[in-house]
Amino acid sequence: MSVIVCRQKRAANPYYIEGLGINIYSAQELCYAVYHHPLLFTDGFVDGELLEFVREELGMGFAAARLEQRQKSGDRSEELLFQLMQECDYYTTVELNRLRQTFAALKKLPPLEYAKEKADYLAEYKQYGKAIAGYEEILEAADEKKDIQVTKRIWNNLGACYARIFRFRKAMDAYDKACKGEKDVKILEKMYYLTCLDSSVGLKEPYRSMVSEEMKQGWDKEFQTAQVRAEESAGLKKLQTLFGEDSVRRMEGAGRQVEEWKQEYRSMA
């Protein structure tokens, strides 16, 4: 139990962490991001832009100078990151050692698995565009004949990512490659839902014949339940309230909402 003093100033111009799609305003937020999302920072994170942020925005000139010196003398980026976190004085030495162990464990993963973990992580944090790029790189590097199960999982995840950014046709292709013409009920279900979401996307053969009437009925029911749930969601209620407002407020609110959605989609895609 303790209290940590925030000695560094808050940034007027934030630092954008691409992997998380989030702006960082303080040394503590920076440390928190690294500590809770190590997978996004293992590939080298400390660069000139970050050091400038540390020096100019966080007012940690000495720390930035020391890190620059170490950078010039060829120290590993990971070491620089730990030095920076130490300077921020947010995590204790014990906590930083724990983080070191996590970093070491991640580094020990086979390259393919590590890349998949990272892409999965990005997908979990709704960074679908980056996740898709990650999955595609893995597919390029993987030997489809050798790593059948891995590639199947990746095509499946790729399909989910495309679906999330409303690219249903691409999602259908990805699921198709995940199934390779074989019957996989879980993937079939997802493919069926894609046809519900976009009528221009249809199930190809041989999948169409794989879907029985009974399966169809069950999935339709599920889809309807999801639609009802969506209609009752807080986001939709908020919109309904907004449309009940007078025209000036409605337009203002709608403008804000559209801007929010745009931002969200940009960071996703």
Next chain:
Amino acid sequence: MDGLILGLDLCDAYTQLVCGEEEKSWTLPTVICKKKTEDLWLVGEPAYASALAGDGVMVDKLVKLVRKDGTATIGGVKYGGRQLMVQFLIQVLAMAREACHTDHIRQLVIAVPVIETRLLDCLLGCGDYLNIAGKDIHVISHTEGFMYYVLSQKREVWNNQVGMFDLSADSLCYYEMRVQRGLRQSTVLAERERLEESFSLDVLNSGAGARIADRILCSCGSRLLQKKLFSSIFLTGKGFESLDWAREFMKLICNRRKVYAENTLFAQGAMYRAADFLREKSAYPFICICEGRLESSVTMKVLSRDQENQLILARPGDAWYEAATEVDVILDHQDYLEFMIASMDGKKKKNVRMVLEGFPKREEKTLRVRIRLDFPDDRTMAVTVEDQGFGEFFPPSGAVMRQEVML
């Protein structure tokens, strides 16, 4: 650097102004008068003269008027005490500006008998009207003025205790000051006692009255000075402008002690303080404890570089009305803040725990709060805690909590 360094003693009865480098001083009654026929303000004796001549309306007891948030109507216009005080100060400072041929005031310290919030707000807030930057105006108590005056004298004057009698038209006060020498830093403690035995200065106009006044002072002197070792005794106030009436009292206090009479002592003390504000490093390396200064420290345990440290939020000797501080902290595995309040000698200690009720429950190390500490008076500390959020991870919840603590 050009500019005036001014010490002002502001009382209901009189006002004294001392100008540092020019060694000039002014004493005038604290009264203001507005001419009936023109928009002209007069202060001091000319104000009296104008009121007596019947061509002006005079207002006195300006300090009290401000403290009571009172008003006065002049020529059908209602003026707040604050407005009149500002006008009075403009006129008083104009005297120094004119005499020293400069408009620039580098530092102004105002000594008042008792520091009170409303008076403080008025005096500290009138910088714009006086054409002085707000940061260059300070207010101190008479006790602090006494302390700075004495400490500006030769060391032999304050080697041991120093006593002072202030006999003015409306009160008789006794001040005492001593220096506690410490290994790292010495502490100066000064106190003021308003004596019940005060008398009207009019009694000094008759022989019998003067003899009674002398006896009253002798009795006070014997009681207050007995068995104590004094380096010096000071006399100040209008009552001591002449000492002929106080022969017995003078005999008593001059016994094995040096006695000094100084009429503009508080204003000079304020001026010394003003000069010190301009120095990079104080010429008075003491912790000063007196009215207007905090007697306790306020600290908080914090974790820094894996070690528990004390974060000092307020120090003994800080002027309580200037000791406001602000710090951002992050709570780690706790939902409360704890402040340690300790007297300077460390004998009195207390911990004040503030449980942050109504604050969001977040992941550990993500509750960032801003602590604002201020002192409504020298015995009360007010703590305001406000959720600052944690960047875009956790936006601020708007939770705020305020608690007042007796020191």
